Amino acid sequence: NAGVTQTPKFRVLKTGQSMTLLCAQDMNHEYMYWYRQDPGMGLRLIHYSVGEGTTAKGEVPDGYNVSRLKKQNFLLGLESAAPSQTSVYFCASHQGGGNTIYFGEGSWLTVV
Amino acid sequence: AQSVTQPDIHITVSEGASLELRCNYSYGATPYLFWYVQSPGQGLQLLLKYFSGDTLVQGIKGFEAEFKRSQSSFNLRKPSVHWSDAAEYFCAVGAGFSGGYNKLIFGAGTRLAVHP
Numbered sequence: 001n002a003g004v005t006q007t008p009k010f011r012v013l014k015t016g017q018s019m020t021l022l023c024a025q026d027m028n029h030e031y032m033y034w035y036r037q038d039p040g041m042g043l044r045l046i047h048y049s050v051g052e053g054t055t056a057k058g059e060v061p062d063g064y065n066v067s068r069l070k071k072q073n074f075l076l077g078l079e080s081a082a083p084s085q086t087s088v089y090f091c092a093s094h095q096g097g098g099n100t101i102y103f104g105e106g107s108w109l110t111v112v
Numbered sequence: 113a114q115s116v117t118q119p120d121i122h123i124t125v126s127e128g129a130s131l132e133l134r135c136n137y138s139y140g141a142t143p144y145l146f147w148y149v150q151s152p153g154q155g156l157q158l159l160l161k162y163f164s165g166d167t168l169v170q171g172i173k174g175f176e177a178e179f180k181r182s183q184s185s186f187n188l189r190k191p192s193v194h195w196s197d198a199a200e201y202f203c204a205v206g207a208g209f210s211g212g213y214n215k216l217i218f219g220a221g222t223r224l225a226v227h228p
Contacts, residue, residue, distance in 0.1 A: 033215065033216075035218075040220055040221075042116075042118075042202055042219050043204075045217070048215055050214055058215065090155065096214070099212075100161065101216055103148075105154070105155040106155050
């Protein structure tokens with residue numbers, strides 16, 4: 001079982017470039033999430049989705065867009081990358097209710 | 113608003129000593145509570161979770177946590193720390209709706225160092 005898979009794992013971008021992070025889960029989960037992790041701040045929720053075709057803003061949504069066209073995939077887009085978006089990004093999924101949330105292994109993004 | 117506070121940013125203990133990591137939460141309803149551990153350069157591993165029932169929860173790697181509603185706390189404990197426990201620990205509360213949650217809110221984390 002692959003669980004939650006994130007691609008790419010590492011990326012360096014120049015300021016102003018765009019990119020998309022892909023999250024794929026094979027557990028048929030309804031809920032999917034994108035978090036960013038910065039030193040001393042824990043994980044902060046960027047956007048999330050409660051089902052195919054839905055998205056919602058989290059704590060820190062500015063500068064990011066998301067799409068959930070297929071239930072198993074949740075894409076995070078940076079239209080015009082900024083150095084402040086240098087971070088580690090984690091995707092997660094869960095079935096809903098009180099079920100456990102599962103995390104991907106992280107994507108390290110550096111914007112120079 | 114929901115929030116999680118981990119008062120200790122860094123903790124250092126000697127190998128074999130006992131450990132307690134503090135976590136306080138703010139949430140209006142019955143919380144879903146979690147502890148995760150993250151080794152350097154790695155993802156998050158779930159140590160334990162509390163949804164309901166017995167307030168003392170056992171997890172993996174010899175960890176346990178106690179839910180105290182009156183203190184809004186969910187502290188993580190281990191009776192004897194091993195060098196391999198050196199990592200960052202995150203407390204989280206599941207927020208959203210009655211009977212479940214639709215997002216996790218994390219504390220800022222506690223970095224544990226273990227002296228030989």
